[in-house]
Amino acid sequence: MKETIILNKRFRESIPAEAILKRINEMADQMNNDLSGRDVLFLGILNGAFMFASEIFKRLKIDARISFVKTSSYTGTRTSGTLNRLIGLGEDIRGEDIIILEDIVDSGYTLENIVHEIILRGAASIGIATLLFKPEAYVKNFTLDYTGFRIPNEFVVGFGLDYDGYGRNLTSVYTLVP
Numbered sequence: 555m556k557e558t559i560i561l562n563k564r565f566r567e568s569i570p571a572e573a574i575l576k577r578i579n580e581m582a583d584q585m586n587n588d589l590s591g592r593d594v595l596f597l598g599i600l601n602g603a604f605m606f607a608s609e610i611f612k613r614l615k616i617d618a619r620i621s622f623v624k625t626s627s628y629t630g631t632r633t634s635g636t637l638n639r640l641i642g643l644g645e646d647i648r649g650e651d652i653i654i655l656e657d658i659v660d661s662g663y664t665l666e667n668i669v670h671e672i673i674l675r676g677a678a679s680i681g682i683a684t685l686l687f688k689p690e691a692y693v694k695n696f697t698l699d700y701t702g703f704r705i706p707n708e709f710v711v712g713f714g715l716d717y718d719g720y721g722r723n724l725t726s727v728y729t730l731v732p
Contacts, residue, residue, distance in 0.1 A: 558728055560720045565711055565728035569703055574685070574713055574727065575609065577702045581683065582613035584700060585653070593617045595650045597643070599668065600624040601722065602657030605714035606685040606702075610655060621645060625664055648676035653699075657714050658686040660707070662694030669696060686710065686727070703727075 556567035596614075598607030600622050611620050623643050652672055659665055665682065672680055683700035690707040705727075711717045712724030721728070 556726065556728075557731070558721070558724065560711060560717045563717065564731040565717075565721070566731050567726045568705070568710065568729040569713075569727035571713075571725035574702070574725075578606070578609045578685075579613060581700045581702060582610050585610070585683070586613075586615050588699075589616050589618075589651075589653070591616075592651050594619075594653055595647060596620045596653045596655055597668075597672070598622045598655045599657065599664070602714045602716065603655050603685070605722070606657055607655045610683065623668065625668070643671065643675065646675075647672065649678045651679045651681075652677045653681040653683055656682065656684040658688070658710070659684045659698060660688040660691040662692050662696060665696060666694050685713065686715075705729075 558565050594616060596607065596611060596618055598604060598620060601624065604622075607620065607622075611618070621643065654665070654668060654672075656665065659682075669680055669682075681699040682696060684698055685702040687698060687701045687704050688707045689704055709717070709730040710727050711721035711730075712727045714722050715727070716722045
């Protein structure tokens, strides 16, 4: 099994790149079926979802646009529980069908804030797609419409996810070795 070191912490490969791309293909196929005939705005959550958003978006065959919002709730390997909005949604989304693209959903607090803001801005509908989901950590009630992988409540990096800014470029997902 592959391992990598980031800032003196050891991580072990938990989801290989090939499995990620296979699952993204399946998710995009489902989106193409579900969203056919609709004009959809995909909202990628930066920084972590940039790779997921790119891979999903280039596989879509539907009428779609993409925009990004930058948020952060992590410090090191722990969630701070506080959402820091760094770059907000600058366009008018009234009446739009929105699909939020997240890298990972754990507690759901970040997602709650984003959904709340989208509702306030008058979106017609909101769907949620995430590459990774930690059901053991999830404390909110939002339905996740598209989920790549269910994972344990452990810290992960790679495929856009980072540890203090490092590891986003890894093509596989790696789990912190205790």
